[in-house]
Amino acid sequence: MKISIVGLGYVGAVCSACFANEGNDVIGVDIDEVKINLINDGKSPIVEKDLDIYVKNAVQSKRLKATTDLKFAVKNSDITIISVGTPSQTNGALDLKYIEEAAKSIGEVLKEKEDFHIVSMRSTVLPGTAKDVVIPIIEEYSNKKLNRDFGYVSNPEFLRESTAIYDFYNPPLTVVGASDEKSAATFEKLYSFLDAALFKTEIEVAETMKYAANSWHATKVTFTNEIGMVCKKLGIDSHKVMDIFCEDKKLNISSYYMKPGFAFGGSCLPKDVRAITYKSKEVDVDTPLLNSLMISNEYQIKRVLTQFIEPLRLKKIAILGLSFKADTDDLRESPVLTLAEMLIGKGYYLDIYDKNVVKARNEGGNRALLEGELHHINERLTDNLKNSIENADVLIIGNGSQEFNNIEKKYPQKNIIDLVRITKERSSELYQGICW
Numbered sequence: 001m002k003i004s005i006v007g008l009g010y011v012g013a014v015c016s017a018c019f020a021n022e023g024n025d026v027i028g029v030d031i032d033e034v035k036i037n038l039i040n041d042g043k044s045p046i047v048e049k050d051l052d053i054y055v056k057n058a059v060q061s062k063r064l065k066a067t068t069d070l071k072f073a074v075k076n077s078d079i080t081i082i083s084v085g086t087p088s089q090t091n092g093a094l095d096l097k098y099i100e101e102a103a104k105s106i107g108e109v110l111k112e113k114e115d116f117h118i119v120s121m122r123s124t125v126l127p128g129t130a131k132d133v134v135i136p137i138i139e140e141y142s143n144k145k146l147n148r149d150f151g152y153v154s155n156p157e158f159l160r161e162s163t164a165i166y167d168f169y170n171p172p173l174t175v176v177g178a179s180d181e182k183s184a185a186t187f188e189k190l191y192s193f194l195d196a197a198l199f200k201t202e203i204e205v206a207e208t209m210k211y212a213a214n215s216w217h218a219t220k221v222t223f224t225n226e227i228g229m230v231c232k233k234l235g236i237d238s239h240k241v242m243d244i245f246c247e248d249k250k251l252n253i254s255s256y257y258m259k260p261g262f263a264f265g266g267s268c269l270p271k272d273v274r275a276i277t278y279k280s281k282e283v284d285v286d287t288p289l290l291n292s293l294m295i296s297n298e299y300q301i302k303r304v305l306t307q308f309i310e311p312l313r314l315k316k317i318a319i320l321g322l323s324f325k326a327d328t329d330d331l332r333e334s335p336v337l338t339l340a341e342m343l344i345g346k347g348y349y350l351d352i353y354d355k356n357v358v359k360a361r362n363e364g365g366n367r368a369l370l371e372g373e374l375h376h377i378n379e380r381l382t383d384n385l386k387n388s389i390e391n392a393d394v395l396i397i398g399n400g401s402q403e404f405n406n407i408e409k410k411y412p413q414k415n416i417i418d419l420v421r422i423t424k425e426r427s428s429e430l431y432q433g434i435c436w
């Protein structure tokens with residue numbers, strides 16, 4: 001394929017050399033003449049393992065050339081990959097000046113181009129950047145239309161400096177957020193030499209996924225360092241702890257717990273987070289990340305009230321599913337219980353349906369708890385699902401019990417606030433998922 005790559009820093013230089021080595025005709029563009037001359041001399045513009053060899057091979061085989069002439073590069077290619085820098089501004093905001101500059105220049109060239117062209121974003125840009133910034137600039141300066149005259153692909157880069165070439169050939173995955181099928185298919189072909197899974201998705205999903213990945217990586221480093229500091233103070237080998245920790249591929253290093261939804265609760269997580277953060281305090285180790293967990297979790301409960309329930313201005317509410325997990329009667333630190341107490345405190349008329357909790361009460365299991373400490377919950381507790389639903393204006397799905405499946409289809413006239421993503425489709429206008 002004929003590719004132009006705008007910005008020959010770490011990402012652009014590596015992509016240029018590697019795509020050229022895969023048999024593509026690559027024209028690299030930069031505003032920095034030093035980089036251009038180095039590449040055209042067959043040398044790497046950056047210090048990076050093996051890049052010299054890749055650049056030399058690519059230039060010698062005439063698959064790679066570099067230029068400051070963006071017009072020439074875009075005119076003589078079918079795909080333009082943007083890999084200019086996206087630094088932070090002093091206030092932390094993302095600085096898009098290089099992206100905007102590149103988009104304008106590309107737009108001006110596309111104005112004179114007949115053929116369908118694909119513009120791809122390899123730089124890291126925030127969700128919405130394509131829709132709100134890059135595509136409008138290209139359309140304005142080219143007088144062309146997205147999908148009719150040009151396609152757009154968000155294709156974030158996951159390479160790490162020092163192992164960039166290896167990472168290019170062995171990415172964890174490839175994300176192709178394309179504006180149209182044709183552009184998606186072209187990128188699938190472009191990456192066909194890779195073994196990694198390729199995910200075709202929406203542009204905004206691809207943009208966001210990169211930030212989720214980097215925030216997650218930063219969280220892992222910070223979490224591990226906090227555990228390490230506590231271990232050191234306690235005279236425990238943190239590397240032994242984390243080595244074993246990482247062997248748990250079911251709960252620790254896995255997708256478990258990684259579905260956006262409601263607050264954590266139950267008999268272990270809140271208690272144990274409190275205990276380890278208390279212990280850290282006791283041994284004088286600051287653990288801001290661990291300390292933030294309970295605070296963030298409480299926000300997640302309050303948000304349901306302030307962002308979803310209060311704006312509806314309806315007073316009759318039914319909570320469907322009170323126990324922390326479906327098919328259990330365990331109420332220990334159930335975040336739904338906390339939500340129910342908030343609603344009672346705010347004067348809502350509340351029905352709480354949970355057949356397991358009612359069963360355990362009737363059989364005596366949790367009777368003492370419900371008739372004593374939780375009598376305010378007990379008064380509202382029922383095992384009549386139909387009545388609860390019919391008497392309420394707003395239904396809150398509190399756990400993933402199967403009996404709540406398809407509830408939004410059965411009761412399209414009811415406001416539904418789903419804490420657990422009981423449904424993947426949003427078939428009713430009145431249905432709201434709390435973080436999806």
Ligand SMILES: NC(=O)c1ccc[n+]([C@@H]2O[C@H](COP(=O)([O-])OP(=O)(O)OC[C@H]3O[C@@H](n4cnc5c(N)ncnc54)[C@H](O)[C@@H]3O)[C@@H](O)[C@H]2O)c1
Pocket residue numbers: 006007008009010011012029030031032035083084085086098101102122123124125157158159160161
């Ligand atoms: N460095 C990494 O390890 C890495 C990894 C993944 C993603 N990213 C992302 O990729 C993007 C690029 O990062 P980088 O480290 O390669 O940046 P970099 O600063 O090393 O390189 C950017 C290059 O773009 C050039 N440039 C700026 N404006 C230009 C223009 N209008 N026309 C042509 N060239 C122009 C600059 O001269 C520079 O050579 C960033 O968004 C970054 O967040 C970087």
